[in-house]
Amino acid sequence: MKEMKPPLLLEMSRPGRRGFLPPQPDLPGTEEEIVPPGLRRRTPLRLPELSEMEVTRYFTALARRNLGVDQGFYPLGSCTMKYNPKFLEELAGLPGFKDLHPLQDEETVQGALALCYYAERVFAALTGMDEFTLQPAAGAHGELTGLFIMKAALQERGEDERNVILVPDTAHGTNPASAALAGFTVRTIPSSPEGIIEPAALEPYLGPTLAGMMLTNPNTLGLFEERILELTALIHDHGGLVYYDGANLNAILGHARPGDMGFDLVHLNLHKTFATPHGGGGPGAGPLGVKAHLAKYLPVPRIITTAEGYSWSYDFPSSIGQVKGFWGHFSVIVKALAYILSLGGEGLKQAAQDAVLAANYLQEQLKDDYHLPYDRPCMHEFVLGGVKNPAPGVRTLDVAKRLLDYGIHPPTIYFPQVVPEALMIEPTESVTLELLDYFVAVMKEIAVQAREEPERLKTAPHTTPVRRVDEVRAARNPVLKWKENS
Amino acid sequence: MTHPYLPLTGEERRRILEKLDLASPEDLFAGIPAEIRSKARLDLPSHTEHEVRRIFTKWAEKNIPASRYVSFLGAGAYEHAIPAAVGPLLGQSAFYTSYTPYQPEISQGMLQAIFEFQTLIAGLTGMDVANASLYDGPTALAEAVLLACAYTRRSKVLLFSGLNPEAEKVLHTYTRFLGIKVESLPYREERREELAAGLDDRTAAVVLQNPDFMGIISEIGDLPEIVHQMNALFIVYINDPVSLALLEAPGVYGVDLTVGEGQAFGLPLSFGGPYLGFFAARQELLRRLPGRIVGETVDAEGKRSFVLTLQAREQHIRRERATSNICSNQALCALAAVIYLALLGPEGLKETAAGAVRNSRYLYHELMRCPGVEPLINRPFFHEFPVRIRGDVPAITRRLKEKGFLAGFPLAAYRAEYAGGILLYTSELRTKEEMDRFCDELEGLLR
Numbered sequence: 001m002k003e004m005k006p007p008l009l010l011e012m013s014r015p016g017r018r019g020f021l022p023p024q025p026d027l028p029g030t031e032e033e034i035v036p037p038g039l040r041r042r043t044p045l046r047l048p049e050l051s052e053m054e055v056t057r058y059f060t061a062l063a064r065r066n067l068g069v070d071q072g073f074y075p076l077g078s079c080t081m082k083y084n085p086k087f088l089e090e091l092a093g094l095p096g097f098k099d100l101h102p103l104q105d106e107e108t109v110q111g112a113l114a115l116c117y118y119a120e121r122v123f124a125a126l127t128g129m130d131e132f133t134l135q136p137a138a139g140a141h142g143e144l145t146g147l148f149i150m151k152a153a154l155q156e157r158g159e160d161e162r163n164v165i166l167v168p169d170t171a172h173g174t175n176p177a178s179a180a181l182a183g184f185t186v187r188t189i190p191s192s193p194e195g196i197i198e199p200a201a202l203e204p205y206l207g208p209t210l211a212g213m214m215l216t217n218p219n220t221l222g223l224f225e226e227r228i229l230e231l232t233a234l235i236h237d238h239g240g241l242v243y244y245d246g247a248n249l250n251a252i253l254g255h256a257r258p259g260d261m262g263f264d265l266v267h268l269n270l271h272k273t274f275a276t277p278h279g280g281g282g283p284g285a286g287p288l289g290v291k292a293h294l295a296k297y298l299p300v301p302r303i304i305t306t307a308e309g310y311s312w313s314y315d316f317p318s319s320i321g322q323v324k325g326f327w328g329h330f331s332v333i334v335k336a337l338a339y340i341l342s343l344g345g346e347g348l349k350q351a352a353q354d355a356v357l358a359a360n361y362l363q364e365q366l367k368d369d370y371h372l373p374y375d376r377p378c379m380h381e382f383v384l385g386g387v388k389n390p391a392p393g394v395r396t397l398d399v400a401k402r403l404l405d406y407g408i409h410p411p412t413i414y415f416p417q418v419v420p421e422a423l424m425i426e427p428t429e430s431v432t433l434e435l436l437d438y439f440v441a442v443m444k445e446i447a448v449q450a451r452e453e454p455e456r457l458k459t460a461p462h463t464t465p466v467r468r469v470d471e472v473r474a475a476r477n478p479v480l481k482w483k484e485n486s
Numbered sequence: 487m488t489h490p491y492l493p494l495t496g497e498e499r500r501r502i503l504e505k506l507d508l509a510s511p512e513d514l515f516a517g518i519p520a521e522i523r524s525k526a527r528l529d530l531p532s533h534t535e536h537e538v539r540r541i542f543t544k545w546a547e548k549n550i551p552a553s554r555y556v557s558f559l560g561a562g563a564y565e566h567a568i569p570a571a572v573g574p575l576l577g578q579s580a581f582y583t584s585y586t587p588y589q590p591e592i593s594q595g596m597l598q599a600i601f602e603f604q605t606l607i608a609g610l611t612g613m614d615v616a617n618a619s620l621y622d623g624p625t626a627l628a629e630a631v632l633l634a635c636a637y638t639r640r641s642k643v644l645l646f647s648g649l650n651p652e653a654e655k656v657l658h659t660y661t662r663f664l665g666i667k668v669e670s671l672p673y674r675e676e677r678r679e680e681l682a683a684g685l686d687d688r689t690a691a692v693v694l695q696n697p698d699f700m701g702i703i704s705e706i707g708d709l710p711e712i713v714h715q716m717n718a719l720f721i722v723y724i725n726d727p728v729s730l731a732l733l734e735a736p737g738v739y740g741v742d743l744t745v746g747e748g749q750a751f752g753l754p755l756s757f758g759g760p761y762l763g764f765f766a767a768r769q770e771l772l773r774r775l776p777g778r779i780v781g782e783t784v785d786a787e788g789k790r791s792f793v794l795t796l797q798a799r800e801q802h803i804r805r806e807r808a809t810s811n812i813c814s815n816q817a818l819c820a821l822a823a824v825i826y827l828a829l830l831g832p833e834g835l836k837e838t839a840a841g842a843v844r845n846s847r848y849l850y851h852e853l854m855r856c857p858g859v860e861p862l863i864n865r866p867f868f869h870e871f872p873v874r875i876r877g878d879v880p881a882i883t884r885r886l887k888e889k890g891f892l893a894g895f896p897l898a899a900y901r902a903e904y905a906g907g908i909l910l911y912t913s914e915l916r917t918k919e920e921m922d923r924f925c926d927e928l929e930g931l932l933r
Contacts, residue, residue, distance in 0.1 A: 009602055009828050019829035020569040022838045026918050027848050034843045035732045036866050039703050043735040045832040046609040052571055055828045059575040059599075066595030068583030076585055084583050085491060087535050092756075096546025099553035102563050102758030103895055105887075111548030112757050125528060137621035137760070138814035140801070151663045177801035177811035181632075183663045186806040224517040252526075256518045260525045271814065275491070279818030280596040281586035281618070281778065283760035299659070321659035325562065325624040325652040325747070326758025338542060343489060344532030350487040353511045354494050360514060361502045377506075377514055404591055415802070430491070433498040459786070464591040467786040471590075474783035474795040478772070480615050481605040 006061040008482050009048035017049045065465040066280070067409055073435055075362075077381045077412035077424025078172065078220055080250045080272035082351075085342070088276065088335035097334055102326040106311055112330065113310035117303045119337045120287075126340075126348070127249075127266045128259020129289030133298045134328035139247060140174040141323065142267025142286030143214070147182035148320045149265065149290065149297040150212055150241050156318065162239065166205055166213040168197050170221055170416040172247060175214045184211055191418060195221040195374040199230045206234065212241035217261065218251050218379035220416045220424065222359065232262025241265065241294075246286075249273045250428065251356060251380035254349025265290050270329075274336035285332035299323050354429035355380040358436060362427060365440045369447035373419050380428070386421025387447050391454035396421040398454075399446055401468060404461035406442045489532065552755060552892060556920045558849075560870050560911025561699070561895035562623075562650050563758065564726045564750040566838060567915055569829045572752045576822050586778075586817070590793040591785075596817060597792035600780040603820040606827050610730045611722075611744040612737025613766035618778040619816040620763030623747025624656035627693065627723050629765065629776045629810055630743045631657060631666070634691035634719040637774060641666045643691050644684045647673040648698030650725055651900055666690075677704050681712060689718040696722055696736070697729055699900075700863055700909060701846070701870030706739040719743060726750045727764070729868055731832075731839040743767050752826025753819055762819040773799060776810030841914030842869035845921065849912050852925045858932035862897075862907050870911040872897060872904065875932070879906055882931050889927050 050058070068074075074081035092098070100112055120132040136142035147165070154162045165179040168189050176186040187205055192198045196219065213235050217225045225231065232242045244263040250273045258266045270276050271284035278284070290298060300319045301312035343351060356379050363382040367375065371385030386396045400410035400423070412424040427436065449456050461467065488495075494502075503511065515523065533541070557565060576582070580595065587593030587600075600618045607616035620626040631643050643666060645654065654670070661668055671680040681692065692713045697703045710720035722736040724746030736744045748762035749755075767775060773796065781795030801808040830838065846869045853859045853873055862872035875882060879896055886893040897907035912921070 006598070008598070008605070009824075010605065013831075017831070018833060019571075019831055020834050022567050022830070022834055022841060023914050024837070025841045025844050025914060025916075027844050034840060034847060036703070038705050038707075039733055039866070041730070041732055041734045043612050043738055045731060045836065047606065047830070047832045047835060048828050049831045049833070050828055052569075052829065055825065056571060056575060058828070059825055060578070062595035062599055063578040063580040064595065065592075065598070066580040066584050066587075067589075067592035068580045070579035070583045074585065079585055081585060083491060084579075087538070089577070091539065091542045094543065094546040095551050095553060096543075096549040097551075098754045098756055099551035100549055100757040101552040101557065101559050101565070101755045101892070103559060103561055104550075104552060104892065108550040108887075109757065111545040114548065115542075115545045122530070125530070128525065137625070138812070140811045140813045141621060141625075144811055148659065148663060155663075172813075173800075173802040173805050173808070174811050174813050176806035177804070177808040180806040180808075181811045183665075224515075226517045226519070229519055229522070252515075252518070254526055254528055255515045256522045256526050260522045277582045277818075278585050278814075279582050279816075280584045280593075280599075280821065281817030282814040283621075283816050283819060284814040285760075321662070322652070322655040323625075323659055324656060324759070325622045325650075325761065329759040330757040332760060334542070338538050339491075340530070341533050341538050341541065342535070343491060345528030345530040346487055347489050347492070347532045348528065348530075349526075350489070350492055353514070354492055354499070356514045357494070357499060357502045357506075357511060360506050364506055377517075379514075400589070401591065404589065409585070409592065410589060430493065432493045433501065461591050465594050466591055466789055466791045469590045469785045469791040469793045470783045471793050471795070474781035474793045475797075478779075478795060479782040480772075480779060480795075481601070481608045 006058055010046065010482055012050060012054060013048040015049055017051050019050050019052045019055050072407045072409065073439060074409040075411050075425045075427045076409060077426045078247055079412065080426060080428055082275055082428040083430035084275055084277040085339065088338050091338050092331040092334045097331065110309050113303055115337065116333065117310055119333050122337065122340055123268060123287055124289055126253065127289050128257030129266055130292040131295040131298060132287050132289045134287045134333055135299045135324045136267065136286035136288055137324055137329055138282060138284040139267055139269040139286045140178055142288045143174055143178035143245065144181055145288050145299060145323045146243050146265040146267060147178055147184065149294055151182055152297045152320050153294055154211060161209055162211040164205060164209045165211050166202065168215065168219065169418050170219050171214060171216060172220065172245060175245060195223045196225050196227065197231060199227055199234055202234055206238040210238050210240045212243060214243040214245055216245040216248050218248050221374055221383050222378040222381035223374060224379055228261045247272060248380065251352055253352040254345060255352055264294060270332050270336040275339040276332050276335040283329050283332060285329040351429045358427040358429065358431050361436055362425060362440065366443055369444055381424060381426035383416065383419050384423040384425065385419050387450045390450040394450045394454045394457050396423055398457035398460060399423065399450065402446050402457050402460035405463045408439065408442060555890055555892040556924065557892040558894045558910045558912060559892040561909055562652055562725055563755055564911065565755060565913050565915065566728060566750055568752050571829060572822060572825050575825050581821060582818055587794060590791060594792060597780050599821045599824050600817065601782065601792050602824045604780060606824060607764050607766050610727060610735065611766045612735025613744050614769035615772050616764060616766040617775050618780055619820040620765055620777055620812060621816060622761040622763045623725060624653040626745040626763030626765050627653045628657050628660035630721050630745045631661065631691055633774050634721065635666055638690040638718060640688055640690035642688045643668045643693065644689055645670045646677060646680055646694045647671055648700050648702060649693060649695045649723065650699045653723060677709060681709065685713065685716055687716050689716055691719040691721050693721045693723055695725060697868040700872050701867040702863060702865045703733065703868050706736060710740045721745065728835060728839050731835040742771065748823050751823035753822055760816060760819055762816045762823060774809055775799065777812045777815055838914050842912060845912035845914065845916045846871055848918065849910060849921045852921060856925060856929045856932060862904065870909060872907050872909045874906045875908060877932055879908060885931055886927060891924055
């Protein structure tokens with residue numbers, strides 16, 4: 001079937017069409033009467049005029065031009081694109097959750113507060129931390145909240161001169177960006193030839209300006225930081241705090257807890273580890289946990305229990321304050337908690353184990369055709385260094401684009417930057433053995449094509465709704481909104 | 487263990503282990519120090535779908551949602567009619583289970599939707615460009631202020647009176663460790679007078695919420711010009727962009743940034759989140775924008791395509807020198823807003839706004855006839871307004887709740903001088919009969 005390319009909404013618009021009739025108040029009055037003339041809108045209101053059918057077909061057509069986890073394999077490294085159970089959506093949609101106004105009095109939201117309070121306890125148990133806030137909207141927002149807390153703690157200790165945050169060269173870009181946004185200076189720590197951080201690498205920074213370190217464990221190479229206890233002890237001994245980036249927590253749930261590794265702060269990515277959908281880029285949720293010594297700095301309000309039940313409390317004078325409007329991404333928290341209760345402790349542990357098994361299975365079978373810079377068992381993901389012996393000019397980008405022709409979302413590419421031509425592969429536990437074998441077969445086929453049919457790769461993808469898009473043109477001459485006659 | 491979310495069977499796990507030449511899956515975790523591994527056991531039973539549903543239904547039933555009341559509660563989160571088609575269209579799994587559209591060839595659906603979002607937000611606000619979304623209104627305002635401070639290399643920010651307290655609190659948190667001073671201007675009858683109380687050549691930005699937290703509409707007029715004379719930026723914060731259907735677009739007045747909360751565009755109240763931050767700017771500020779931006783381009787065959795662009799601003803490229811740390815945003819919420827706006831169209835959005843405003847006028851006038859109810863601020867308002875009640879506000883709102891009304895937002899906690907005040911919001915969903923009943927009940931309680 002030939003696909004009709006959807007035009008843009010304002011191109012489809014025809015005067016007089018309606019897609020929705022809002023409730024009509026049974027009161028007199030015209031627009032002219034209700035807004036004083038000096039304040040009234042004179043700029044034309046350029047919104048599409050479409051019938052409901054057209055709107056439905058339009059967004060159905062757009063959905064066909066998009067690939068989600070439900071449409072195919074998504075081994076996107078560091079993103080944990082696991083299956084998003086349908087059931088979670090049902091629960092988040094219960095009227096008792098969906099229609100709650102955030103400012104209703106506490107008496108009428110006791111169930112929501114109980115749920116959030118319980119979620120905090122469960123997150124604490126999973127991570128080995130003492131107290132949690134559900135406010136942060138995403139992983140990077142959790143990082144920022146944690147870094148604010150580190151600032152507050154250091155300031156209260158009278159150690160304002162501690163302003164250096166260490167991040168490994170394999171860290172997610174959000175780590176240094178969050179640290180800078182919180183007012184810290186960032187220093188990059190090189191990882192060792194084995195792909196992990198050696199305690200000796202920290203030595204140059206263990207001085208009076210050390211504020212702390214941010215670490216992902218397992219790191220973005222998919223390797224567990226085996227010297228973790230020495231690293232966290234070293235930072236603590238020199239007056240710093242240690243932050244755990246929870247992006248890769250799916251690898252170790254039930255096997256190891258950040259709190260037991262010596263971390264002071266931990267954020268969770270509920271949209272990764274706990275199966276809430278990524279939503280095409282968000283919303284996620286990034287609850288933040290801390291050890292008891294930092295609990296007084298957590299954002300307000302916090303949920304407390306009183307004789308009357310659950311209650312919001314602002315009575316935490318050392319708190320950094322609020323980091324987000326209202327209380328957090330409530331519906332995302334509902335979904336994550338439902339996922340956790342469904343699997344239970346053993347199930348979460350099994351999920352981590354399956355994710356690690358799957359990653360090792362792929363790594364083992366792909367290393368003949370692709371460079372494997374760190375040849376040792378991995379955790380939930382691994383990084384390949386591009387295809388071996390390709391024809392001239394064939395790059396990792398071409399391999400990624402070619403995967404699209406097989407209905408597979410490509411791995412994360414060119415990250416971490418320490419591996420040239422990186423392909424970062426994370427299958428997650430949401431796989432069957434047939435699927436893993438199919439992926440291996442496809443990757444091997446592409447490796448052959450990279451040697452023998454380079455053009456086929458360089459011009460890939462061939463079967464997608466659009467062919468390779470011109471990113472340079474987009475950046476050089478930015479067209480960021482629709483204009484008439486453009 | 488067998489579970490619907492874990493597709494691998496025991497037999498498959500054994501085969502993988504064999505392939506890896508391992509005796510036990512535990513061997514894969516051998517790199518984790520034993521003293522860490524021994525503490526990791528989590529004591530939490532698994533549950534069937536049915537059992538989980540029972541647990542969550544019990545929690546849900548311990549809440550009384552706003553939809554079960556005749557609600558006059560707004561104060562930053564606004565109930566509006568949501569067309570039934572929004573849910574199913576948004577619920578298509580190719581949208582909600584997809585990742586950030588870094589692979590444009592298989593993400594044209596989401597990319598095009600975000601491009602539409604940028605178009606509609608820029609059009610509504612009258613600004614040159616808009617980004618793909620931020621977490622919510624308050625964090626969008628914080629980002630706007632940080633942008634202004636970086637752009638002007640100054641560190642003082644002025645807030646006109648009437649900024650949403652949530653936004654104000656978040657702004658204080660974001661700025662306190664960066665040496666940025668946030669000053670609230672005292673309330674004056676005229677906005678110009680407020681401005682005169684604080685504007686100087688150290689000011690980086692001035693923030694005006696419109697309509698403000700108390701529902702008051704301001705004439706922006708030449709305020710931006712006055713601010714520009716000091717080489718500072720003028721930021722408008724909008725908490726319910728439905729208002730833009732009737733109120734002049736801020737861009738017309740030459741403001742530099744218009745940011746705000748987009749929840750009112752088709753998102754449920756959902757106990758405060760997820761909502762939708764929007765961020766629109768003058769062209770000149772484009773390369774300082776936080777977050778993702780979608781641009782139009784062509785594919786290898788010359789077909790119109792969309793792609794994430796100007797990424798050199800972002801954390802995954804620029805790391806500690808990025809314009810913001812944001813990665814995940816509110817893409818799905820932005821999609822909801824686009825679907826909502828596509829369905830409502832210009833007439834639907836105008837009727838929605840006009841309905842809400844007409845209701846607020848009616849309720850206000852009816853309340854003014856109740857002995858014991860007085861106006862609190864005498865300025866034109868939009869779909870929300872404050873009144874002062876002579877009486878015990880907590881006791882009165884409690885009684886009204888028993889009668890099935892959410893009687894607005896008590897203002898005593900917001901500003902001490904507004905003790906006895908409540909802020910009442912009337913959406914287009916309210917009817918004359920409901921408002922009459924509310925006035926009767928209130929009058930009865932004040933008698």
